[in-house]
Amino acid sequence: MPTAASPPVAELGRRVKQASRVLATASTAVKDAALAAAADRLLGETDAVLTANADDVARAAAAGVGATVVDRLRLSPGRLEAMAGGLRQVAALRDPVGEVVEGWTRPNGLRITKVRVPLGVVAIIYENRPNVTSDAFGLCLKSGNAAFLRGSSAALASNVAIAAALRGGVEKVGLPADALVLVEDTSHETAAEFMGLRDSIDCLIPRGGPSLIASVRQHARVPYVIDGDGNCHVYVDARADLDQALDIVVNAKTQRPSVCNAAESLVVHEDVAERFLPRVVAALDGVELVGDERSRALVGSIGAATEADFAREFLAMKMSVAVVGSLDEAIDHVNRYGSGHTEAICTTDLAAATRFSREVDAAAVIVNASTRFTDGEEFGFGAEIGISTQKLHARGPMGLRELTTLKYVVTGDGQIRG
Amino acid sequence: MPTAASPPVAELGRRVKQASRVLATASTAVKDAALAAAADRLLGETDAVLTANADDVARAAAAGVGATVVDRLRLSPGRLEAMAGGLRQVAALRDPVGEVVEGWTRPNGLRITKVRVPLGVVAIIYENRPNVTSDAFGLCLKSGNAAFLRGSSAALASNVAIAAALRGGVEKVGLPADALVLVEDTSHETAAEFMGLRDSIDCLIPRGGPSLIASVRQHARVPYVIDGDGNCHVYVDARADLDQALDIVVNAKTQRPSVCNAAESLVVHEDVAERFLPRVVAALDGVELVGDERSRALVGSIGAATEADFAREFLAMKMSVAVVGSLDEAIDHVNRYGSGHTEAICTTDLAAATRFSREVDAAAVIVNASTRFTDGEEFGFGAEIGISTQKLHARGPMGLRELTTLKYVVTGDGQIRG
Numbered sequence: 059m060p061t062a063a064s065p066p067v068a069e070l071g072r073r074v075k076q077a078s079r080v081l082a083t084a085s086t087a088v089k090d091a092a093l094a095a096a097a098d099r100l101l102g103e104t105d106a107v108l109t110a111n112a113d114d115v116a117r118a119a120a121a122g123v124g125a126t127v128v129d130r131l132r133l134s135p136g137r138l139e140a141m142a143g144g145l146r147q148v149a150a151l152r153d154p155v156g157e158v159v160e161g162w163t164r165p166n167g168l169r170i171t172k173v174r175v176p177l178g179v180v181a182i183i184y185e186n187r188p189n190v191t192s193d194a195f196g197l198c199l200k201s202g203n204a205a206f207l208r209g210s211s212a213a214l215a216s217n218v219a220i221a222a223a224l225r226g227g228v229e230k231v232g233l234p235a236d237a238l239v240l241v242e243d244t245s246h247e248t249a250a251e252f253m254g255l256r257d258s259i260d261c262l263i264p265r266g267g268p269s270l271i272a273s274v275r276q277h278a279r280v281p282y283v284i285d286g287d288g289n290c291h292v293y294v295d296a297r298a299d300l301d302q303a304l305d306i307v308v309n310a311k312t313q314r315p316s317v318c319n320a321a322e323s324l325v326v327h328e329d330v331a332e333r334f335l336p337r338v339v340a341a342l343d344g345v346e347l348v349g350d351e352r353s354r355a356l357v358g359s360i361g362a363a364t365e366a367d368f369a370r371e372f373l374a375m376k377m378s379v380a381v382v383g384s385l386d387e388a389i390d391h392v393n394r395y396g397s398g399h400t401e402a403i404c405t406t407d408l409a410a411a412t413r414f415s416r417e418v419d420a421a422a423v424i425v426n427a428s429t430r431f432t433d434g435e436e437f438g439f440g441a442e443i444g445i446s447t448q449k450l451h452a453r454g455p456m457g458l459r460e461l462t463t464l465k466y467v468v469t470g471d472g473q474i475r476g
Numbered sequence: 477m478p479t480a481a482s483p484p485v486a487e488l489g490r491r492v493k494q495a496s497r498v499l500a501t502a503s504t505a506v507k508d509a510a511l512a513a514a515a516d517r518l519l520g521e522t523d524a525v526l527t528a529n530a531d532d533v534a535r536a537a538a539a540g541v542g543a544t545v546v547d548r549l550r551l552s553p554g555r556l557e558a559m560a561g562g563l564r565q566v567a568a569l570r571d572p573v574g575e576v577v578e579g580w581t582r583p584n585g586l587r588i589t590k591v592r593v594p595l596g597v598v599a600i601i602y603e604n605r606p607n608v609t610s611d612a613f614g615l616c617l618k619s620g621n622a623a624f625l626r627g628s629s630a631a632l633a634s635n636v637a638i639a640a641a642l643r644g645g646v647e648k649v650g651l652p653a654d655a656l657v658l659v660e661d662t663s664h665e666t667a668a669e670f671m672g673l674r675d676s677i678d679c680l681i682p683r684g685g686p687s688l689i690a691s692v693r694q695h696a697r698v699p700y701v702i703d704g705d706g707n708c709h710v711y712v713d714a715r716a717d718l719d720q721a722l723d724i725v726v727n728a729k730t731q732r733p734s735v736c737n738a739a740e741s742l743v744v745h746e747d748v749a750e751r752f753l754p755r756v757v758a759a760l761d762g763v764e765l766v767g768d769e770r771s772r773a774l775v776g777s778i779g780a781a782t783e784a785d786f787a788r789e790f791l792a793m794k795m796s797v798a799v800v801g802s803l804d805e806a807i808d809h810v811n812r813y814g815s816g817h818t819e820a821i822c823t824t825d826l827a828a829a830t831r832f833s834r835e836v837d838a839a840a841v842i843v844n845a846s847t848r849f850t851d852g853e854e855f856g857f858g859a860e861i862g863i864s865t866q867k868l869h870a871r872g873p874m875g876l877r878e879l880t881t882l883k884y885v886v887t888g889d890g891q892i893r894g
Contacts, residue, residue: 082837162856168849168854177867283868302889305890306892416500419596423884425886426888426890428891428892430893432886438580438582438588449678450868450881466872467833467841468845469829469843470842472724474845474848475727475732475848
């Protein structure tokens with residue numbers, strides 16, 4: 059546990075900022091070579107990483123943490139292969155840096171271009187999954203950013219071993235090893251200090267549960283993007299194709315209930331509730347359903363929902379159910395309880411689809427498909443660093459492009475203002 | 477002074493949020509009609525507004541504030557005409573809402589579009605200029621946002637009168653008057669409360685000096701965009717056209733020294749310093765110059781600069797001067813002391829222009845033109861709500877587009893994830 063000698067977090071911030079200036083102008087070829095070298099080095103140090111990981115797992119088991127947490131923590135040769143594969147996959151993606159997003163010429167002859175450039179230092183605070191160390195590093199490097207990482211104390215030994223391997227790869231191609239800086243002091247005190255390093259951090263992205271998000275909202279003094287809750291709804295409209303709606307609800311709820319784009323709430327129009335609810339309840343076998351009075355009057359097995367249930371992201375085989383009298387009521391319900399992540403409508407009615415798409419306030423509105431598609435891979439971004447539920451900077455799945463900012467480059471031949 | 481009966485700020489937040497939902501889907505035609513009606517009403521109430529303004533001015537004068545502050549506060553029939561004209565000008569701009577920024581189809585047939593939508597509620601905290609009440613309202617309304625405004629106590633009577641007129645115009649076309657909500661309680665306590673209204677405010681834009689910005693950084697719990705300092709440099713390269721450079725430096729420094737895109741610092745390559753510095757010092761007649769030892773050795777009239785002088789936004793007829801030995805040194809100087817606003821290079825050397833553009837970290841880099849061009853009007857945006865010096869969401873001049881966010885609309889025909 060190499061914490062005793064680790065430098066203060068402000069000093070680490072200066073180092074990673076320094077490295078970011080080099081990365082910002084590194085060529086795509088060099089960055090891709092660094093990713094390949096990092097992948098090779100990671101696999102080359104499989105034994106060291108797995109030994110460190112075994113320590114973390116043993117500590118966690120001794121501390122009596124749950125099986126799910128231990129599973130998230132545990133690495134295997136296969137998981138390391140997947141991490142290395144992820145780095146190679148990111149290397150194959152298109153480099154967003156240098157893209158001219160738009161450009162025009164002003165009447166006075168000034169030529170204006172808007173160019174995509176790296177953010178600088180991207181900080182990630184994350185929980186127990188050690189693969190985030192590698193995944194976040196890869197996306198940051200490809201987009202020309204230095205990665206400033208702070209994982210959990212439970213995964214510290216694993217993260218230190220992974221970071222050492224990745225840094226070795228980066229150095230091999232002549233880029234600064236500080237392209238990845240891991241904070242090894244995982245105390246609560248340094249978390250607040252970390253989130254306050256305005257001179258070093260250009261963007262902070264927390265990857266974790268509600269308590270981490272709340273802490274960022276409270277303590278962060280650096281710009282951040284929230285990868286927040288998904289209290290996602292599926293609304294089954296009066297004119298839905300009910301067979302299709304059935305498949306969509308079951309998929310959205312049960313295909314992977316623990317993730318943010320899983321559905322947590324079913325809203326059904328009263329015109330189809332009597333036909334649809336009994337079928338969907340039967341199909342949602344194993345899902346605990348809690349609903350409003352109207353839904354419970356139609357299906358006795360639905361339990362009573364509290365107000366809080368409608369607002370809750372269960373992340374489990376549980377779902378809230380509401381029956382509404384109109385599209386307006388459905389939109390109001392979704393805007394009231396939703397978390398701005400993903401909201402779906404099942405309908406064959408063009409006007410209903412259009413209104414739901416316009417009036418629902420969320421990062422993604424999905425018509426006639428599962429909420430589970432809100433995802434960087436599914437959108438075609440190749441990889442994602444998270445899914446933003448905020449409105450500033452990035453909204454929805456964040457790929458490489460969302461790790462960049464824009465710079466105006468204005469070229470003249472002596473223009474002055476009159 | 478209508479403060480006694482004004483509702484609590486949280487209640488105002490609920491109202492403006494409610495109104496924002498209506499504005500978000502209002503048609504361009506209706507929004508434009510509202511802007512025209514607001515402009516008419518503002519002119520129709522010229523007497524009431526000027527009477528209120530006279531109260532503010534008298535209070536300020538009695539309190540002994542400076543002439544500049546009183547001038548910022550004072551309205552006239554001409555200034556009201558300009559405010560109304562500004563609203564009509566914004567009505568004539570293209571509505572950013574509904575623009576499909578991009579779209580594509582996935583292999584599974586899902587059609588993905590990325591659509592520009594309003595932020596929701598845009599909050600502005602500003603200082604003494606009452607015209608901001610009207611200008612900010614106009615930009616917010618055109619972009620489908622409700623405006624939640626908090627001006628200074630010095631301008632309160634003026635702002636209340638202006639807001640009443642504008643709200644009257646909005647109501648006349650059937651939109652909610654709460655499209656503009658002015659906070660009339662201007663106490664320090666409610667400022668922090670205002671900046672913490674996460675449920676109501678989608679984006680906060682402070683318009684004011686360093687102490688306001690510092691307060692936002694400290695107290696805001698809502699997302700914000702900083703319209704920050706401009707410590708702008710002009711770098712005169714070894715291969716500059718010195719006649720052109722002279723005009724650019726003089727224009728950037730003196731054409732309007734009180735604004736953020738005015739130059740504050742001159743950096744000159746040693747190869748041309750001996751020829752250029754005496755000329756530019758003569759041309760900058762009336763500007764107090766403070767410089768490093770190398771510049772002072774060449775021109776005796778340059779005073780000694782402290783480290784702090786190089787980092788300072790003077791906003792006055794004062795400028796710092798440094799002589800550098802290389803382009804690298806120039807870029808380091810600019811990145812060290814600059815505030816990320818606008819940095820200019822004067823050079824005929826393509827490689828120098830390219831490196832400066834790439835390696836300088838600022839919202840705008842200008843080659844062979846005055847720093848004064850970083851401006852919404854000059855960029856062709858028609859109007860601006862400010863100039864962002866941050867990297868997230870918006871960077872550089874912010875027009876109507878920067879008051880929007882994006883939403884993914886995904887359309888399928890029953891797709892589920894396997």
